[in-house]
Amino acid sequence: MLTYDEIIEKYEPALGLEVHVELGTKTKMFCGCPTEFGAEPNTQVCPVCLGMPGALPFVNERAIESTILIGLALNCSIAPMSRFARKNYFYPDMPKNFQISQYDEPICTDGYLDVEYETPEGMKTFRIEIERVHMEEDTGKSLHVGGATGRIHGAEYSLLDYNRAGIPLVEIVTKTVLGTERYAPQIAKAYVKELRDILRALGVSDVKMEQGSLRCDANISLSPRGSGKLGTRSETKNVNSLRSVERAITSEMHRHAQRLEAGERVVQETRHFQEDSGTTRSGRSKEQAEDYRYFPEPDLLPVAPSAEWIEELRAQLPERPSAHRARLQQLWQVPDKEMAAMINAGVVGIVEETVAQGADPTKARTWWLGEISRLANEREVEVAEMPITPKDVAEIIALVAAGELTDKLARQVVEGVIAGEGKPKEVIAARGIKVVSDEGELVAAIERAIAAQPETAQKVRDGNIPAAGALIGAVMKDTKGQADAARVRELLLGLLA
């Protein structure tokens, strides 16, 4: 088997990413049903989204505006005339037996997104070209009954909840991305992350990958260097976290290379990413090109946004995340290296929110990049997905500043919040965490330490200040880490002066 370095030496990777975003509109794409996540099954359905005979779709204006905003933020051209089309297929996730989508006349085309990535050779910008952004509707959710672990294979029957059917969905498709070379998996992840930040800044979606409001299909192919043409690609679905984007692509690059090295061909197919093993398994084969028999949706009129409407929307565009980050870096006085670390860890937004809650920027950055990142790594999740909020962190920072917590105790509080023990105050109360600031109690503990280690104490008296470390350690142990180490040192040196 080839190592990753050998794969890159022999083959050139080509990426293609399709991102689906559920818009955060109050109602569905073509009817007035609400779009709450997690509602009881089939409580957000009506004749239109259930595909009842005679029911007619009626386009959500906010969904069109959101899509245009996305297109503008991605530097796309907005089509003066665009149409909906029917994508026909038989599958119970769409009760109509077709999905309303856009086909040959999408609303936004030809854009790009610049993605920054910190390589060992320094910060690099990769331009990801966007082919199209189009509108469609989401499908229902199936529950497979019987058989193993809810999978369709071996299931006896399936149960359908159509609450999600008809929720506005925007598909963002890149052109084939070449030139990312060995960083293909990381650039793919950075792209999805940057896209997520933009969508969040636009306020068009809650972009929660874990709830499926942002989903990514990752296409990858390898072509032998110098062959001058693209290799056969596979399309990996079920990539439900940023980390999975990187893992799925890395895994596929290894799988493709292994097949190609063995003289086998790569089959053009859909594959499913498996979170536990970090590999993909085969889904349906796309050997026979699917025939969706697209045709213009006869029940809907074209969308023809006027130049005024587009300009009105353009005026609403928020600051671009990259410009925004540059401004924050200046404001917070963050060194380049540290800023790059924050970008790569995806914590800029969280740090900003923490600062907005009153925390000092440097302290906020240290917590998110340090202790919380470390715990996130242990759990193999993104920092942003950790169950602790900017408000919690700001509160903990404030408690440290007020002398109610030491850094060490603060780490215990962070750990408790992440372990689900409650808000910082609750963790402090439940764990009985408090700084021993009663001087009498501290002095007593110091005297005990001196009595226990008379020789060490003598060294300190003789001017060997570093020797005090052992005594301070003993006091900290005695007070179960709840004393302020700096204060202990002060008192100790005072007593031994």
Next chain:
Amino acid sequence: MSRISNEEVARIAHLARLELSATEIAELAGEMEAILGAVARVQEAAKSDVVPTSHPLALVNVTRPDVVRPSLTPESALSGAPASEEDRFRVPQILGEEA
């Protein structure tokens, strides 16, 4: 007008999930050809000065505001379903796809 082959009819029938006998396929091949021939005459009338259109109404941007309207109750939504369970539509085993 090119001939519609039996294979084409069979493929279209499969896409529409229709089970047709060999006799029906042969019959339909002839009928489809006649239908397509009739429709093709539109092309004679549509000269280059006629813009392709997907809708008879010359309207664009017909939209509704993003305001919630009442949905059906699950009971009412499921009332016409052949089978249901746990407030969901129950459908037969799904074949030929791994999701």
